[in-house]
Amino acid sequence: MARKKLIAGNWKMNGLLADGVELAKGVAAEVKAMGKPECEFLVCPPFTLLTSVKKALRGAKVALGAQDAHFNTKGAHTGDISPEMLKDVGCQYVILGHSERRADHGESSELVNKKAVAAHQAGLKTVICIGETLAERDSGKTIDVCSKQIMGSVPDDSTAADTVIAYEPVWAIGTGKTPTANDVEEVHAAVRKVLAKKLGKGNANKMRILYGGSVKPGNAKEFLSLPDVDGALIGGASLKVADFMAIAKNSGC
Ligand code: PEP
Secondary structure (H helix, E strand, O other), X not given: OOOOOEEXXXXXXXXOHHHHHHHHHHHHHHHHHXXXXXXXXXXXXXXXXXXXXXXXXXXXXXXXXXXXXOOOOOXXXXXXXXXXXXXXXXXXXXEEOOHXXXXXXXXXXXXXXXXXXXXXXXXXXXXXXXXXXXXXXXXXXXXXXXXXHHHHHOOOOOOOOOEEEEEOOHHHOOOOOOOOHHHHXXXXXXXXXXXXXXXXXXXXXXXXXXXXXXXXXXXXXXXXXXXXXXXXXEOHHHHOHHHHHHHHHHOOO
């Protein structure tokens, strides 16, 4: 089953206007220079940069995404942004349930599910994040934790067309530490089995499962050549055009 790889950058809370525009222009120029890349590209800047980054990406095959959304369309939710608002400024994707949001904002899988339902209704594709803590890995609970997060966070009517899963071990994010390739493949294959149970085999076989956690140009090939790894969600290395593009190129894009 051929799944087009997705190379996604999560800029997190980084970048003032000039930095974001420069970074986006750099990525756009490199992707244009690739002609017809084998992969899809996505960048997810902070809310404040979405409109400017959208302009900077003009003409390049790079999708725009946000890093969170509320589950309501509008109303009294100070500081929140709705999926419709993201769609309105040109987003195609939204990351939901990143471990930093689960930890910093107490987001449960139930809440992530509600957000995903709303995002899909607004016509956004979701990148739903899952992953175990170091304590959970050390106690042998990785597959169990990830399975529960999938069952809880992914809406029952999700399809491969509107949903991407990102497996990101919490202890590998921003730390320079990574699981072994075998560990990653084991989790991805298990996640695909859970998706098959939840959404049917057809969707599970077509759904992209990204790996995230200290992906760098030097380790990208090792992870992205695994059979069940369909791309990467990249934090730190997505803030440098050269690193982000080297990850893509080293992954066969
Ligand atoms: C992330 O935040 O999604 C991530 C994987 O970060 P990093 O690549 O910096 O580990």
